[in-house]
Amino acid sequence: MSRLTDIPNTLILNGYDAFQHFIGTVHAAEKDSCTNSRMIIEMEGVLTEQMIEDRLADLEQLAWINSYKLKTGGLLHKKRVEIGESPQKINVISGRVSEQEYHLLHFEKIPILSDTWIEIDLIYLSGERTALILSNNHIILDVTGMKYIAELLCGLINPDNIDSWSVNRKGGKRISPLNAFGYLFGLITQKVIDLRSGRGVQYVSGYYRKIQFSEEETTAIETQALQSGAKFGVILYYLACTVKAVASVKKSKKGIFWVPVTVDTRPKGKRGPVLQNQISMMFFKVRADKVKLIEQLVAEFSAQMINQIKLKIVQSYSSLINSIKSLPGWLYGAMVKLPSKGVFSSFAFSDLGEFSMESFLGKKVITVYNLPVNPNPPGFNIVYMKFRGTLSVVVGCHDTVFTDEKFAEFESHLKETLVHGGE
Amino acid sequence: MDEQIICAELRKFLKSSILAEGVEIEKDTLFKDVGIDSYSVIETVLFIERKFGVALPDEALTPENLKSIESLANCTMKCAND
Numbered sequence: 001m002s003r004l005t006d007i008p009n010t011l012i013l014n015g016y017d018a019f020q021h022f023i024g025t026v027h028a029a030e031k032d033s034c035t036n037s038r039m040i041i042e043m044e045g046v047l048t049e050q051m052i053e054d055r056l057a058d059l060e061q062l063a064w065i066n067s068y069k070l071k072t073g074g075l076l077h078k079k080r081v082e083i084g085e086s087p088q089k090i091n092v093i094s095g096r097v098s099e100q101e102y103h104l105l106h107f108e109k110i111p112i113l114s115d116t117w118i119e120i121d122l123i124y125l126s127g128e129r130t131a132l133i134l135s136n137n138h139i140i141l142d143v144t145g146m147k148y149i150a151e152l153l154c155g156l157i158n159p160d161n162i163d164s165w166s167v168n169r170k171g172g173k174r175i176s177p178l179n180a181f182g183y184l185f186g187l188i189t190q191k192v193i194d195l196r197s198g199r200g201v202q203y204v205s206g207y208y209r210k211i212q213f214s215e216e217e218t219t220a221i222e223t224q225a226l227q228s229g230a231k232f233g234v235i236l237y238y239l240a241c242t243v244k245a246v247a248s249v250k251k252s253k254k255g256i257f258w259v260p261v262t263v264d265t266r267p268k269g270k271r272g273p274v275l276q277n278q279i280s281m282m283f284f285k286v287r288a289d290k291v292k293l294i295e296q297l298v299a300e301f302s303a304q305m306i307n308q309i310k311l312k313i314v315q316s317y318s319s320l321i322n323s324i325k326s327l328p329g330w331l332y333g334a335m336v337k338l339p340s341k342g343v344f345s346s347f348a349f350s351d352l353g354e355f356s357m358e359s360f361l362g363k364k365v366i367t368v369y370n371l372p373v374n375p376n377p378p379g380f381n382i383v384y385m386k387f388r389g390t391l392s393v394v395v396g397c398h399d400t401v402f403t404d405e406k407f408a409e410f411e412s413h414l415k416e417t418l419v420h421g422g423e
Numbered sequence: 424m425d426e427q428i429i430c431a432e433l434r435k436f437l438k439s440s441i442l443a444e445g446v447e448i449e450k451d452t453l454f455k456d457v458g459i460d461s462y463s464v465i466e467t468v469l470f471i472e473r474k475f476g477v478a479l480p481d482e483a484l485t486p487e488n489l490k491s492i493e494s495l496a497n498c499t500m501k502c503a504n505d
Contacts, residue, residue: 231484232461268458269446302484309465353460 038371039134039146043363047130051361052120055153132360143352143370143383144264150368154360208371211393211411217419218391224421228298235261235351236305238384238418239284240297242349245414246380247291249406257346258285263314280317282308294421347380348372354386372396393418424475424503429496436470437492450493464489471495477503 121133134153136146151157213221225237243257263280284304291297308314350372357365369392372381381396393414397407430450437448441463448457454464468489472478477499479488488498 226486231486231489232464235461263462264460265462267443267446268441268460268463269448270443270458305461306465306469309462310469314462 045363213391241417262350350383352385
């Protein structure tokens with residue numbers, strides 16, 4: 001297994017120090033959990049550990065960029081996680097998934113990848129199927145980087161054609177760390193709703209749920225998005241529908257929904273770096289009493305998106321992340337705890353766009369989806385992705401955020417709103 | 424203002440600030456075909472505002488106008504002349 005210390009010290013690793021510090025000190029010390037995001041690739045046939053090992057041995061990028069760990073059948077590191085009557089619930093017993101359908105994955109204190117950057121789990125399903133689960137720490141590897149890792153593994157990307165690390169974004173005005181900190185502290189003084197039922201809950205259990213749309217439904221959703229006035233693609237329509245669905249089941253005490261949205265700032269048109277120092281976000285907020293028509297929400301979010309790009313907030317956030325590396329440990333530790341007080345966001349949102357993968361190391365791919373990172377807070381994260389023309393929405397949710405009934409209500413609202421535009 | 428000049432400036436901006444090194448873009452290349460996403464489209468619209476002093480109004484920001492250099496330049500010209 002490669003280790004973090006194997007990374008050549010001649011490289012310029014702006015931001016890397018922060019990541020290493022984050023993992024090596026703060027998270028490992030506090031045994032914080034739930035900070036991994038995952039990609040699940042379900043395929044026909046049996047993929048053996050040896051096949052993955054052989055592939056990894058060929059990939060220099062993975063050998064030095066990423067410390068990885070390969071395991072078979074040990075997704076949750078627990079002998080038994082949850083027994084449920086619903087066909088969507090799973091049992092993980094001795095590392096084996098006993099139900100074919102595992103769209104609802106329960107977790108309990110998902111271990112932090114304290115000594116690895118990437119973890120590869122192989123779960124054998126009935127009917128000669130394999131689920132390969134890539135896990136990574138979301139602070140280190142964004143969702144696009146994760147996608148690249150999957151594509152590297154299955155040979156869709158020539159390793160020579162992908163950058164391993166990117167330090168500077170092209171163009172982009174440099175933002176001073178001072179301004180970036182100012183922006184952060186501006187954010188955390190905002191009053192937003194807290195979706196959790198109780199404050200100070202550090203380690204909780206929760207679940208993921210996949211909402212799958214058919215091809216016809218996906219087409220209907222994209223038609224609705226166009227009619228909603230979403231000018232810059234479907235993402236703001238997805239966001240508006242999600243906010244509306246959340247608002248329909250979760251009342252706001254403070255009156256504001258605050259949603260961070262991941263932004264991929266890699267140069268466009270080619271495979272970008274697997275790792276980058278531009279993991280960034282945009283932040284959208286809306287007053288609960290303004291959550292009425294989808295068209296209004298889309299217009300509001302469009303204006304906020306333009307405004308944030310105009311104000312270079314995306315770069316500010318990246319600069320903030322980079323500048324963290326020069327902080328003393330105690331201050332960094334204090335900072336990473338600030339968002340954990342639940343003042344930052346109502347829920348987190350990502351749209352991964354379209355993804356295509358026909359086979360994985362010769363095995364026909366049945367489906368691919370991402371499990372969102374599920375930090376606490378907000379404990380309620382949502383990721384959208386299209387695979388072979390069909391949209392999937394995966395929700396990661398702490399048990400303290402929604403009861404089963406409330407979640408079913410939310411799911412129903414979200415489906416209805418996406419397909420019919422909230423009418 | 425000339426549409427050809429706008430096209431040339433937009434191409435220059437996209438190549439220097441948005442696209443990866445070596446990625447070619449012509450005036451009729453669809454933005455989505457070279458991976459230009461919503462975030463980059465907005466950056467391009469803001470570039471037009473800075474460079475040419477033309478703020479594209481809300482009603483001009485349609486998927487049809489935002490699909491390529493050519494359509495964006497054409498839209499910019501129309502807005503400048505209105």
